[in-house]
Amino acid sequence: MINQLSWKVGGQQGEGIESTGEIFSTALNRLGYFLYGYRHFSSRIKGGHTNNKIRVSTTPVRAVADDLDILVAFDQETIDVNCGELHDKGIIIADAKFNPVKPENTKAELYAVPFTEIAADLGTSLMKNMVAVGASCAVINLDVQVFTGVVQEIFGRKGEAVVQKNMEAIQQGYNYMFDQLGGKVGAMQLQQADGQQRMFMIGNDAIALGALAGGVRLMAAYPITPASEIMEYLIEKLPKVGGTVIQTEDEIAAATMAIGANYGGIRSFTASAGPGLSLMMEAIGLAGMTETPLVVVDTQRGGPSTGLPTKQEQSDLMAMIYGTHGEIPKVVIAPSTVEEAFYDTIEAFNLAEEYQCPVILLSDLQLSLGKQSVEPLDFSKVEIRRGKLVQEELPEGEDKSYFKRYEVTEDGVSPRVIPGMKNGIHHVTGVEHDETGKPSESPANRQAQMDKRMRKLENIRFETPVYKNAKHEEADLLLIGFNSTRGAIEEAIERLEQEGTKVNHAQIRLIHPFPTEELLPLIESAKYVAVVENNATGQLANIIKMNAGYPHKIKSLLKYDGNPFQPHHIYNGSKELFKLHHIYSSSKERL
Amino acid sequence: MATFKDFRNDVKPNWCPGCGDFSVQAAIQRAAANVGLTPEQLAVISGIGCSGRISGYIKSYGLHGIHGRSLPIAQGVKMANKDLTVIASGGDGDGFAIGMGHTIHAMRRNIDITYIIMDNQIYGLTKGQTSPRSAQGFVTKSTPKGAIEGTISPMELAITSGASFVAQSFSTDLKDLTAIIEAGINHKGFSVINVFSPCVTYNKVNTYDWFKENLTKLSTIESYDSSDRELAMNTLMQNNGLVTGIIYQDKERPSYQDLVYGYADEPLAGQELSLDDEMFNNLVKEFM
Numbered sequence: 001m002i003n004q005l006s007w008k009v010g011g012q013q014g015e016g017i018e019s020t021g022e023i024f025s026t027a028l029n030r031l032g033y034f035l036y037g038y039r040h041f042s043s044r045i046k047g048g049h050t051n052n053k054i055r056v057s058t059t060p061v062r063a064v065a066d067d068l069d070i071l072v073a074f075d076q077e078t079i080d081v082n083c084g085e086l087h088d089k090g091i092i093i094a095d096a097k098f099n100p101v102k103p104e105n106t107k108a109e110l111y112a113v114p115f116t117e118i119a120a121d122l123g124t125s126l127m128k129n130m131v132a133v134g135a136s137c138a139v140i141n142l143d144v145q146v147f148t149g150v151v152q153e154i155f156g157r158k159g160e161a162v163v164q165k166n167m168e169a170i171q172q173g174y175n176y177m178f179d180q181l182g183g184k185v186g187a188m189q190l191q192q193a194d195g196q197q198r199m200f201m202i203g204n205d206a207i208a209l210g211a212l213a214g215g216v217r218l219m220a221a222y223p224i225t226p227a228s229e230i231m232e233y234l235i236e237k238l239p240k241v242g243g244t245v246i247q248t249e250d251e252i253a254a255a256t257m258a259i260g261a262n263y264g265g266i267r268s269f270t271a272s273a274g275p276g277l278s279l280m281m282e283a284i285g286l287a288g289m290t291e292t293p294l295v296v297v298d299t300q301r302g303g304p305s306t307g308l309p310t311k312q313e314q315s316d317l318m319a320m321i322y323g324t325h326g327e328i329p330k331v332v333i334a335p336s337t338v339e340e341a342f343y344d345t346i347e348a349f350n351l352a353e354e355y356q357c358p359v360i361l362l363s364d365l366q367l368s369l370g371k372q373s374v375e376p377l378d379f380s381k382v383e384i385r386r387g388k389l390v391q392e393e394l395p396e397g398e399d400k401s402y403f404k405r406y407e408v409t410e411d412g413v414s415p416r417v418i419p420g421m422k423n424g425i426h427h428v429t430g431v432e433h434d435e436t437g438k439p440s441e442s443p444a445n446r447q448a449q450m451d452k453r454m455r456k457l458e459n460i461r462f463e464t465p466v467y468k469n470a471k472h473e474e475a476d477l478l479l480i481g482f483n484s485t486r487g488a489i490e491e492a493i494e495r496l497e498q499e500g501t502k503v504n505h506a507q508i509r510l511i512h513p514f515p516t517e518e519l520l521p522l523i524e525s526a527k528y529v530a531v532v533e534n535n536a537t538g539q540l541a542n543i544i545k546m547n548a549g550y551p552h553k554i555k556s557l558l559k560y561d562g563n564p565f566q567p568h569h570i571y572n573g574s575k576e577l578f579k580l581h582h583i584y585s586s587s588k589e590r591l
Numbered sequence: 592m593a594t595f596k597d598f599r600n601d602v603k604p605n606w607c608p609g610c611g612d613f614s615v616q617a618a619i620q621r622a623a624a625n626v627g628l629t630p631e632q633l634a635v636i637s638g639i640g641c642s643g644r645i646s647g648y649i650k651s652y653g654l655h656g657i658h659g660r661s662l663p664i665a666q667g668v669k670m671a672n673k674d675l676t677v678i679a680s681g682g683d684g685d686g687f688a689i690g691m692g693h694t695i696h697a698m699r700r701n702i703d704i705t706y707i708i709m710d711n712q713i714y715g716l717t718k719g720q721t722s723p724r725s726a727q728g729f730v731t732k733s734t735p736k737g738a739i740e741g742t743i744s745p746m747e748l749a750i751t752s753g754a755s756f757v758a759q760s761f762s763t764d765l766k767d768l769t770a771i772i773e774a775g776i777n778h779k780g781f782s783v784i785n786v787f788s789p790c791v792t793y794n795k796v797n798t799y800d801w802f803k804e805n806l807t808k809l810s811t812i813e814s815y816d817s818s819d820r821e822l823a824m825n826t827l828m829q830n831n832g833l834v835t836g837i838i839y840q841d842k843e844r845p846s847y848q849d850l851v852y853g854y855a856d857e858p859l860a861g862q863e864l865s866l867d868d869e870m871f872n873n874l875v876k877e878f879m
Contacts, residue, residue, distance in 0.1 A: 266859045
């Protein structure tokens, strides 16, 4: 019996690889296993190798597994590309149709199963993925009946006959593999799961659900990978609360429309990835200057330019902190789990209204698209705070007088009225302005307004700016990351600790303003510090050095080949760092 | 009842004496009062350039945004609060150069706002460069040998882009301009009004006198019918676009808001933001 299984299905894009993984993992999630899926895909619709790697576990998992138990292959390329991940006792289940060949040096066993033939005999070769699911079940000795519910949901609307055919395809795949395996049936049998019903979702689902729970009524967006699922979810759900999604002509329109809607008094936002964010920079400056709440989600992908649109990277950090010309107050938050993505999205809207400034919710492709089992979300924790939004009637002012929308206050935040309110008329402009919003170039006013704006974030309240797992008062190593690297770091730490290395962990959740005070004691009490990030220049490491100092102590573990960190990358990188550090002082370790 | 004086504030415009934009300002103030608005019911969203300053010169809610983006901002405001009357405004550079993409898409989207372009066929605030509305051969600082590129025809463009209200006016004709803005505000859908608003400082060709000589009032064309799209296009072509009046109006076409599935009857601004527990629990179950 094993408590963890790593399963991968691969083939050509458009061949049903995604749905094979979806069906397999949804059913296992319902049994109470913890799932973590990561899709390798390309920027095209049909053709090109794609795979879906799914980890099944009896305990929570948040990282792509280091190795592979079962590889389901719909073509030879899948075997050639992925066999290196298989451990010696792994199993390849391949469609007999392409006469699969096991590469030299691969110790895993290959089983050819006629996926296509069995499916075609049942009526359509489209069901070959169902045969593959059934064959996988034989290896782990899983009763095929667990798929009844999922198959019913997917094919129910096509009629009972189609449902039965698909179930039969699963059963026949199981039977065929059962006969092939002989005594190896159940070779990788999983321990029973806890049976808990958990949500199974991608980070983008959590962001979209958070936006809905956070009171959003209008999303303005332009399609882009890997952000589009957020708008797709809300297109379906926003009408239920009277709102809508507008697909705009470009990302400039998306950001400025969201600004207009926030100015108009509702919660509105946009979501995009690097190229879209680059286009939004001027609008983000407008929100900063006019003190209009604005939430923008950036699901980071490989840059620069079009870069690697379907691959993992964390290289937008500096652009998100500093992007836009001139200086504005801005908040950048970076959830590192799907659960945090939900709560932080709601919090992004609260912060945007409380501090009347743009808030960037940073995600990355791995967090946004990795499908995983999620712990229950606590709706009672959801609160909506609108800051200094004036809700009561205003007294009548003098004739021609304007409301002081930009009143200089102690905390820098001024009362905000929305258009339509009697006696609240004021002007809003991206030009430097006085307390009523009228343009003003006077040096004294400029300084007063600049100070007021920048003062707003001095005492920002954010519940957990740094996620910490710091068991050791004195640590050999402190590993720091942000966004989706958390799971891989945790697993690397587990292995390092087993060898006697004392490792603390910090995952930065509030990126800007940087929580220096929270992090500093951990840096000070560690012998070495390694910052783990998916970029080439060590952006987070540089931010930390800039804020906390210790330029010689802080090293980088970098990966920018488009793939996420797996635990062994961080484990090996940490070991290498120790070794190197005794020889010479290197500031960067490229993996 | 508010009068046009209620839409005046104490800010002195920084436009040159004689600028056509003064009349546009006055016409908006009069039209707003004439259609029965109070100042807080109006939001004027403007772009960047001399004309972009207009939102600060009218006593109403106003947002002076970024260059070329008045339209997406204005559409966002209207979607948030359907009870507001929203006017977007800016110059020909704002709407037909940097913001052209938004202009075309706002026309085909048909959200119920009014877009007023102050068209002076030149870049004024940057001191006299060519605009997409400058005539071929027009000599400016950026085209010392004369403009090579052709001129955008805003009204033909509006009609082919699906605008449901297309009108043009001349800034000296305050009465006509006011009436057209009123009609634009009352129109249910996107209304685009191009106003010839001469730049007395940098455009010595398209002057007040030049327009008086070259403009044709549609009201003087016998049997002109603004509901006839083909006639509208032909008339524009025959007159090189130099006509004033309501050129085309489709009174039947529903506005974007009327067609949005599930869009609330009440303004979104002012709604309770929290979801109820039951709805949230149902949403969660969909992921199980």
